Amino acid sequence: MAVVSETGARGDGGKDMTIRVMHFGLGPIGTAVARQVAARRGFKVVGAVDIDPEKVGRDIGIVAGLKRRLGAKVSLNALTALRRSKPDVVVLCTSSSLRVVTAQIETILRARVPIVSTTEELSYPVPSNAQWARKIDRLAKQAKAAVLGTGVNPGFTMDALPITLTGVCERVDRVEVDRIQDASTRRLPFQKKIGSGLTRAQFRNRVKEGTVRHVGFAESVSMIADALGWKLDRITDRIKPKIATERVASRFLTVAAGEVCGLVQDGVGYRAGKAVIKLHMEAYLGAPESYDAVRITGSPRLAMKLAGGVHGDIATASIVVNSIPKVLAAPAGLQTMLDLPIPSYVSS
Numbered sequence: 001m002a003v004v005s006e007t008g009a010r011g012d013g014g015k016d017m018t019i020r021v022m023h024f025g026l027g028p029i030g031t032a033v034a035r036q037v038a039a040r041r042g043f044k045v046v047g048a049v050d051i052d053p054e055k056v057g058r059d060i061g062i063v064a065g066l067k068r069r070l071g072a073k074v075s076l077n078a079l080t081a082l083r084r085s086k087p088d089v090v091v092l093c094t095s096s097s098l099r100v101v102t103a104q105i106e107t108i109l110r111a112r113v114p115i116v117s118t119t120e121e122l123s124y125p126v127p128s129n130a131q132w133a134r135k136i137d138r139l140a141k142q143a144k145a146a147v148l149g150t151g152v153n154p155g156f157t158m159d160a161l162p163i164t165l166t167g168v169c170e171r172v173d174r175v176e177v178d179r180i181q182d183a184s185t186r187r188l189p190f191q192k193k194i195g196s197g198l199t200r201a202q203f204r205n206r207v208k209e210g211t212v213r214h215v216g217f218a219e220s221v222s223m224i225a226d227a228l229g230w231k232l233d234r235i236t237d238r239i240k241p242k243i244a245t246e247r248v249a250s251r252f253l254t255v256a257a258g259e260v261c262g263l264v265q266d267g268v269g270y271r272a273g274k275a276v277i278k279l280h281m282e283a284y285l286g287a288p289e290s291y292d293a294v295r296i297t298g299s300p301r302l303a304m305k306l307a308g309g310v311h312g313d314i315a316t317a318s319i320v321v322n323s324i325p326k327v328l329a330a331p332a333g334l335q336t337m338l339d340l341p342i343p344s345y346v347s348s
Contacts, residue, residue, distance in 0.1 A: 019324060022047040022087035022113075024104060026055055026063055026074065028187040029118055030093035032317035034064040037091075040321065041347065047085025048074045078104065082111040089324050092117035096215040098129045098136075105136055109143040114327050116320050120215040122149025124159070124223040124336050137334035146330035150323050150337055152315035153179060154216035158279050159223040160337045162294045165302055166228065174297040175224055176278045180309065182287040183262050184250035187313055191262075194283045195241060197253045198260045203241045213239055214281055217267025221277050225269055227338055232277075233270045240264050248286035261285040322346050 021037045023030055026048055037043045038061065048060045055063045061070035075081040082090075090108045095101050098121035108115055125133035140147045149155070158177045166172050183191050195203045195212040206212035217237045225232050244261040247254065255261045262284020269277035290309035296302040322343040330340055 018042060018044045019328070020044050020046045020086065020088045021324070022049070022081060022085045022090045023060070024049045024078065024090050024092045024108065025094035026050040026052070026060075027093060028189060029313065029316055030091070031064040032313055033091050033093060033320050034060060035066060036317050036321045038064070038066060038070060043321070043324070045070045045072060046087055047072050047081045049076070049078045049081045050074050051076065078107045079111075082108065082113065087113055089114045089116060089328060091115075091320055091324075092119065093320075094119075096120045098122050098125060098132045102132045102135060105147060106139055109136075109139045109145060109147075112143040112145055114145040114330075115140075115147045116323050116327050117147070117149045118151045118316060118320060119149050120151065120154055121219065122147075122334075123151065123154040123216060124149075124219040124226075124338075125334075126218045126222055133334060140334055141332045144332045146327045146332055146335050148323060148327045148330070148335045148337075148340065150319055150343075152310055152312050152319060153214075154220045154223070155337055156315065156319055157292050157310050158216070158281075159220040160342075161292075162296065163224055163227045163338070164342065165294055165296055165304065166298075169296060169298045169300065169302070172228055172296060172298040174276050174278070174295075175228075176295040176297075177280070178291070178293040179279075179281045179283075180287055180289065180291050181281075181283040181312065182285070182290045183283045184248070184285045185290075185311070186283075188252040190283075190312065191250060191253055191285070194262045195260045196250075196262055196285050197255050198241075200241060200243070200260065203260045203263075207239050212263065213237075214263070214265050214283070217265065217279055217281075220279055221267050221269040223336065223338060224277050225271075230269075230271050230276065233273065235270075236266075236268045238266050242282065242284040244284075244286070250285055253285070255285055262287075318345075319343060 055074045056076045059069040101119045241260040242262040265281045267279040293305040326340045
């Protein structure tokens with residue numbers, strides 16, 4: 001595997017080189033990552049894959065909303081794109097489901113290319129996804145390449161960030177995280193994923209189907225528990241609708257009073273019968289204040305609040321790009337945010 005310097009540029013005999021990036025999936029997050037890669041020194045967009053016929057065959061820069069061409073076109077076939085682009089790393093932004101992306105990851109690893117993915121269930125695989133995680137780890141080791149799942153949440157605000165804060169504690173009794181978001185500033189797929197515009201009955205049905213929910217609470221709770229050495233009895237994940245009390249709107253949706261404008265979701269980890277990890281999320285159109293807060297009960301007691309919150313779409317794209325050098329330097333296999341050094345902004 002290529003050696004990577006701490007500044008993020010690949011080193012070969014002491015000479016810095018550009019990291020060649022292929023993008024697999026060019027939805028809102030995939031294109032946001034592509035724009036960042038195209039804008040940063042030390043990175044180059046060399047290829048892309050997407051199933052949308054409106055994107056296939058077009059220059060990636062145009063598809064990503066840039067005002068310039070990047071000289072590489074979107075392909076429908078992943079193997080063809082991998083052969084043509086010869087990437088150093090693939091950014092995979094296609095699905096939240098580990099089961100769904102496993103075949104895509106297998107295709108990439110056949111080319112022996114490391115992967116950074118926004119797949120939430122890949123961030124810290126839980127027992128229900130163990131078979132897929134084991135397969136990916138085995139394939140990655142055979143390919144001598146690292147695979148990482150990351151993002152803003154899971155990947156940072158509700159797991160890596162509170163875990164990092166506990167590094168100054170001599171004792172931790174409880175970890176609590178709140179993530180409150182005005183979803184009107186987020187992309188349309190996110191607004192749909194939290195149920196905005198649905199009736200109460202539609203919301204209940206979508207929750208049962210699994211199409212309305214934040215994916216990642218079990219993963220984040222498990223990551224925190226393992227970092228602290230806690231064996232949990234159980235993890236709960238409960239979802240309820242946030243009902244609009246007056247008409248609210250984003251540039252995509254208008255929600256009438258009495259309709260669902262978002263969701264309230266809680267993930268809780270229990271140890272010896274006590275709730276020791278509490279993750280609380282509210283994401284809805286018209287939230288009066290956005291913020292992220294972490295409270296550590298222990299010694300010392302810590303409380304942190306990020307006013308305005310961490311912007312989900314910008315932060316997800318950023319942590320993916322900033323993690324690329326860490327993944328290129330990582331051991332082969334399935335890695336998590338617990339395994340790698342803390343990512344930082346990479347300018348070159």
